[in-house]
Amino acid sequence: MPNLADSFDTVLAAVQVSAAALSTDASAFASLGDDELLAAQRSLASARRAIDASAAAVAGEIAHRSRPELGYAGLAQRSGFRTPQKLVQHETGSTAREAGGLVSVGGMVRDAASPVDDQGDSWMRPVGRAVAAGTMSIEAAKAIRSGLGAPAEGVTLGQLADAVVSLLSLDLDADAMFRRGRELRDDLDEAGIVDRERAIYQARAVRRSKRPNGLNRYIIDADLESTAFLDSLYDSMTSPRRGGPRFVSDDDRAWAAGVEADERSTEQYVHDGVLQLLRSATLVADADTRAIVGSRVPAVRVLVAVDALENDAGHGRLEGVDIPVSLSTVQRAVCSTSTVAIDFFTDQPLNVGREQRLFTKRQRIALAARDGGCMWPTCDRPPSWTEAHHTRQWKRDHGSTDIADGILLCRHHHMLLHNNGWEIVRDPAGFWLVPPPGVGVDQAPIKLESKCAALRDLRREAGG
Numbered sequence: 001m002p003n004l005a006d007s008f009d010t011v012l013a014a015v016q017v018s019a020a021a022l023s024t025d026a027s028a029f030a031s032l033g034d035d036e037l038l039a040a041q042r043s044l045a046s047a048r049r050a051i052d053a054s055a056a057a058v059a060g061e062i063a064h065r066s067r068p069e070l071g072y073a074g075l076a077q078r079s080g081f082r083t084p085q086k087l088v089q090h091e092t093g094s095t096a097r098e099a100g101g102l103v104s105v106g107g108m109v110r111d112a113a114s115p116v117d118d119q120g121d122s123w124m125r126p127v128g129r130a131v132a133a134g135t136m137s138i139e140a141a142k143a144i145r146s147g148l149g150a151p152a153e154g155v156t157l158g159q160l161a162d163a164v165v166s167l168l169s170l171d172l173d174a175d176a177m178f179r180r181g182r183e184l185r186d187d188l189d190e191a192g193i194v195d196r197e198r199a200i201y202q203a204r205a206v207r208r209s210k211r212p213n214g215l216n217r218y219i220i221d222a223d224l225e226s227t228a229f230l231d232s233l234y235d236s237m238t239s240p241r242r243g244g245p246r247f248v249s250d251d252d253r254a255w256a257a258g259v260e261a262d263e264r265s266t267e268q269y270v271h272d273g274v275l276q277l278l279r280s281a282t283l284v285a286d287a288d289t290r291a292i293v294g295s296r297v298p299a300v301r302v303l304v305a306v307d308a309l310e311n312d313a314g315h316g317r318l319e320g321v322d323i324p325v326s327l328s329t330v331q332r333a334v335c336s337t338s339t340v341a342i343d344f345f346t347d348q349p350l351n352v353g354r355e356q357r358l359f360t361k362r363q364r365i366a367l368a369a370r371d372g373g374c375m376w377p378t379c380d381r382p383p384s385w386t387e388a389h390h391t392r393q394w395k396r397d398h399g400s401t402d403i404a405d406g407i408l409l410c411r412h413h414h415m416l417l418h419n420n421g422w423e424i425v426r427d428p429a430g431f432w433l434v435p436p437p438g439v440g441v442d443q444a445p446i447k448l449e450s451k452c453a454a455l456r457d458l459r460r461e462a463g464g
Contacts, residue, residue: 057109057132062103101139123158126161147177160188182323194328233277302319302330303454314457319452368383371383374408379410389407
């Protein structure tokens with residue numbers, strides 16, 4: 001009877017032969033229909049997950065044989081490497097990050113095969129089992145672990161185990177899995193928001209290091225508010241080159257045309273623009289700053305429920321940033337800037353009906369707070385890169401410019417919707433994306449969910 005090593009080598013040899021038979025000529029796939037092409041991609045992903053599961057299991061065993069208590073007798077150190085991650089990196093030719101992830105998930109796979117106990121990361125065992133079964137990718141498993149974090153005061157193993165079960169029921173990519181995991185952790189650990197915000201604030205830094213050419217490199221590790229500001233600045237400066245909105249003023253159109261025609265690369269343009277802003281030491285909308293960011297001066301919007309401010313309980317959000325901020329940060333922002341109250345249940349005073357086609361500035365603020373960015377599934381474009389779409393179209397349906405029938409879409413998805421026969425409809429449950437004929441299963445509508453974390457908080461607290 002062949003031993004495991006012989007069987008393993010035999011199976012891998014067969015896999016290698018089969019893989020060699022797969023075409024890598026891009027032109028060979030040109031004859032496939034759309035459904036066949038996507039089916040091929042899914043099949044390859046499934047095969048890769050199966051191979052990755054074995055790779056993780058091997059990496060987990062390497063890490064076990066290199067555990068710290070073994071010292072120099074451990075496999076990694078006996079092989080001349082300081083850590084099992086370094087050994088796996090050497091054997092696989094991967095990056096340090098990839099090797100570290102393989103070892104981490106390998107530990108989950110190994111633990112999943114061990115007797116269940118109440119210690120350590122037993123709550124992650126279902127994730128290890130999913131990887132071993134080939135139903136979850138290495139990256140998705142890492143995303144769950146990073147998003148949920150570790151047990152802490154007020155967050156029990158049972159709560160984390162329930163969160164894992166919830167995440168495993170979702171069909172999400174690794175990035176979306178991380179975001180949802182972090183949302184679940186924030187929901188569980190309200191008290192920890194202040195501590196996490198403080199830790200990020202304490203870690204803020206501008207670091208200087210030497211580049212190979214001898215000049216200095218400046219690296220910014222920003223706190224939450226500064227990150228939101230820098231993101232807004234970057235988006236404002238680069239939007240003409242990255243699918244920014246078309247419905248803007250004549251001055252902004254002229255500015256956008258100048259940015260698109262500029263011979264500098266986007267990275268060079270941002271570098272020169274930021275330095276010019278720093279030299280001018282002002283962010284008011286004068287001629288100098290308008291030449292860099294247009295009339296949309298970078299701004300940070302703080303979103304918070306009125307009840308949270310009145311009761312001094314809860315947290316707020318910075319528009320475009322997933323991590324919540326403490327009420328003390330919100331209150332400081334309210335004291336230093338003007339505020340705009342948005343009532344999601346009585347938005348009629350902002351409606352303008354058929355008086356004008358374009359949504360007003362105040363309507364745009366309300367839509368940004370409600371939608372949180374482009375509402376197309378999987379799109380991550382922020383509100384500043386979106387256009388307001390009439391779900392009851394202005395010309396075809398004689399629709400009105402009202403908040404209830406407006407929805408934010410980035411330029412790409414707005415044009416895709418109009419040009420490819422997609423529709424967005426609204427009912428009491430919200431907005432639904434209806435595929436054109438031939439796309440999706442029986443044109444089943446897709447529920448559109450707000451990207452705004454603050455609105456999600458509001459609905460959760462309201463029990464909706």
